[in-house]
Amino acid sequence: MVPITHYLVLSAILFAIGTAGVFVRRNLITILLSIEIMLNAVNLTFVAFGRGFGTADGQIIVFFVMTVAAAEAAVGLAIVIALFRHRESLNPDSWTALKW
Amino acid sequence: MLFYVFAAVAVISSLLVIAQRNPIYSVLLLIASFGALSGLYVLLDAPFVAVIQIIVYAGAIMVLFLFVVMLLNAPHEETEYDERVHPLMHPATMRFGAFLAVVLIVELVWALTRAGSDSTAFPDAVSSVKVIGVLLFTEYSFPFEVTSVLILVAMVGAVVLARREAR
Numbered sequence: 247m248v249p250i251t252h253y254l255v256l257s258a259i260l261f262a263i264g265t266a267g268v269f270v271r272r273n274l275i276t277i278l279l280s281i282e283i284m285l286n287a288v289n290l291t292f293v294a295f296g297r298g299f300g301t302a303d304g305q306i307i308v309f310f311v312m313t314v315a316a317a318e319a320a321v322g323l324a325i326v327i328a329l330f331r332h333r334e335s336l337n338p339d340s341w342t343a344l345k346w
Numbered sequence: 347m348l349f350y351v352f353a354a355v356a357v358i359s360s361l362l363v364i365a366q367r368n369p370i371y372s373v374l375l376l377i378a379s380f381g382a383l384s385g386l387y388v389l390l391d392a393p394f395v396a397v398i399q400i401i402v403y404a405g406a407i408m409v410l411f412l413f414v415v416m417l418l419n420a421p422h423e424e425t426e427y428d429e430r431v432h433p434l435m436h437p438a439t440m441r442f443g444a445f446l447a448v449v450l451i452v453e454l455v456w457a458l459t460r461a462g463s464d465s466t467a468f469p470d471a472v473s474s475v476k477v478i479g480v481l482l483f484t485e486y487s488f489p490f491e492v493t494s495v496l497i498l499v500a501m502v503g504a505v506v507l508a509r510r511e512a513r
Contacts, residue, residue, distance in 0.1 A: 247389075247468060248347070248349040248389075249461045251457055251458065251460070251461030252349065252353075252458070252461060253349075253386070253390070254457065255454050255457055255458055255461075256353045256356070256357070256386075258450070258454060258457075259357055259454065260356060260357065260360055262450055263357070263360045263361055263363075263364060264360070266364060267363070267364040269434060270364065270434065271364065273369060275369045275372075275411065275414065275415055275418075276363075276364070276366075276369055276372055278411070279363055279369075279372050279373065279376055279411065280363075280364065282376065282403075282407070283360050283363065283376070283379070286379075286380065286383055286403075289383075289395075289399075290383060290386060290387075293387055293390050293392050293395055294390060296390075296392070296472075297390045297391060297392065297468070297471060298468070298469075299469065300468075300469025300470055300471070300472060301472060302472040302477050302478050302481055303481070304392075305392050305394060305395050305472075305478055306478060306481055306482060306486055308392075308395050309395075309398070309478075309482070310486075310489060310493060312398060312399075312402050312403065313493045313496065313497060314496065315403075315407060316402065316406065316407055316497070316500070317496050317497060317499070317500030318500075319407045319410055319411065320410065320500045320501065320503075320504040321500050321503050321504055321507065323410060323411065323414045323504070323508075324503065324504040324505075324507035324508040325507055326414060326418075327414060327417070327418070327507075327508045328507050328508060330418050331510075336418070
């Protein structure tokens with residue numbers, strides 16, 4: 247079996263990809279997708295550590311992370327729809343009214 | 347080795363999610379990435395997580411994304427605007443980002459070289475759905491109930507936020 251470290255390195259790579267996506271892309275939907283990539287990277291870490299320690303707790307935390315991700319996606323996409331209706335754009339730089 | 351196949355699929359499709367200009371392709375590639383992650387969960391002896399990864403993530407959340415992408419019908423980013431005023435296009439910022447990337451790669455290589463091949467060190471896997479269900483309703487019963495409130499709040503919030511304002 248592949249050592250746990252390989253799973254952790256893969257998780258770090260996926261998390262870095264997600265972070266880069268949040269910083270680089272200028273599209274609200276792609277930014278939300280990048281956040282999903284990051285959440286999945288963390289899920290992989292939880293399952294890998296749970297397997298390494300021989301407990302089921304990692305899998306249960308993943309269950310909770312998935313419900314939070316579902317709530318986040320529902321509310322985030324509702325905000326995206328409301329914003330798009332307001333300004334006809336998905337670029338996050340279109341909304342700067344609250345910027346200092 | 348099955349792990350490396352799934353890992354390569356996950357990394358490549360995640361990179362393509364970031365690289366795509368069209369959000370519909372991004373969503374579909376992310377579903378492919380989730381499929382690869384589900385395979386990794388099977389390799390980690392977590393079939394319950396693998397199944398809900400497919401059913402909940404790929405089946406429900408990603409379909410929600412796809413629905414919104416098609417509803418908004420605004421597929422393309424404005425590229426020329428992107429290149430001109432992107433806040434990360436500052437030379438100092440780019441140098442700092444490159445430095446951080448080098449640090450990350452060095453750390454990952456260091457972690458990989460330290461990874462021993464002690465395949466006998468694994469404890470017995472807890473993969474039974476029964477054990478997870480019992481834990482969920484005994485030790486984790488309070489977080490489980492709080493989760494239901496969270497889902498309710500998210501549902502009400504989504505309805506309120508996406509409602510068309512009465513004029």
